[in-house]
Amino acid sequence: MRLVRDLYVMLDKVNSEEAPLDLKVPETFDEFIWDMKNNDYDLRSFAFKLKATMESMDKELRSSRLSEQLNKHYAAIAIPKGLYCLSLRLTDEYSSNALARKQLPPPELVPCLSDNSYFHFVLASDNILAASVVVRSTIRSSLKPERIVFHVITDKKTYPAMHSWFALNSLSPAIVEVKGVHQFDWLTQENVPVLESIETQRAARDRYHGSRRPITSANDSPRVFAAKLQAGSPTYTNVLNHIRIYMPELFPSLNKVVFLDDDVVVQHDLSPLWDIDLSGKVNGAVETCRECAWAYGMNIFDLNAWRKTTIKDKYHHWVKENLKSNFTLWRLGTLPPGLIAFKGHVHPIDPSWHLLGLGYQEKTDISSVEQAAVIHYNGQSKPWLEIGFKHLQPFWTKYVNYSNEFLRNCHIMEPQL
Incomplete structure (x- = not known):
């Protein structure tokens, strides 16, 4: 002793x-x-x-x-060579092939885009392969695919390739619309102050990723280091990441929509979501810690209820406050202002509708994955990346047609487990 x-x-x-x-x-x-x-x-x-x-x-x-x-x-954050190739080839196809440029949907189905008797889904993405899985899995899992309308929103750069993909790969009887943000007359800098902050956010990202500044200090813990890296992700400076806050304005004729992130897979029929009584609330979502937070990625929005609120204004207010504070309120991203803006407007739905964590929780219970209506690969380990969790990838890859000519020419192959 x-x-x-x-x-x-x-x-x-x-x-x-x-x-x-x-x-x-x-x-x-x-x-x-x-x-x-x-x-x-x-x-x-x-x-x-x-x-x-x-x-x-x-x-x-x-x-x-x-x-x-x-x-x-x-x-x-790196774009795999196969996905980069896919975008280039489809863009070229849009220029050279009239079929790739055909109107989506065809003229006789355009009225369906504002018909509330259909189930309207909204997806915002610049990832063609990921978007195709979301749309395909939703339609294949539906009991009424002929009543599905998908509104796929992408950026101006990706629009030709995204349009080509859905024009050349019919998902009939479902209806698919592809639209670039540049094609929405309402999305102007006057109406969308967030557009004004995009460049500022990119400048903030450069604080951590610019060649003239160190990416981390000597005293940063691995956790803080990872947070700074995550804050620097290009995703957070993409207008598509903010698009969900403008659903009532972008779709003025619609009553309800389901918004899906591009890293989800739909495994069950989602039409019962339209029958859920939201009790006057705007956002039907799975809660992640009772009232303090709720899950992005799969939300049923009551647009009529939303139009009676100041959610958008609150969102803009807090984005501006964060800019004024030099990003000291939160680094980057849309979740913090979203949680604040929707406070008091969220109706909790059954957790079985939406299972999160497949992009960072390697030990996710397989039986829970199989039972969930929507599984969400939120996190860094996306299923289309080499760092995706091998045992969780098949739930995503089953909706990829690896025999597709464009995928084969770009050497996009099914992962070997």
């Missing part, structure tokens, strides 16, 4: 002292043990050796964790 007490006293002393300049630090703990066994050190030398060894190991572990976070981040 006395030896242990003396050791603690000595460790306290060496913590406040500088190590001898000639101190040789073992590279591993095994080397430290060997060193102790084969050399007759006094207690002070032992304490210095132990302290230096533990500090070295801690530094190595931290460096390893930071490298892991960095590698995973770049793997998550």
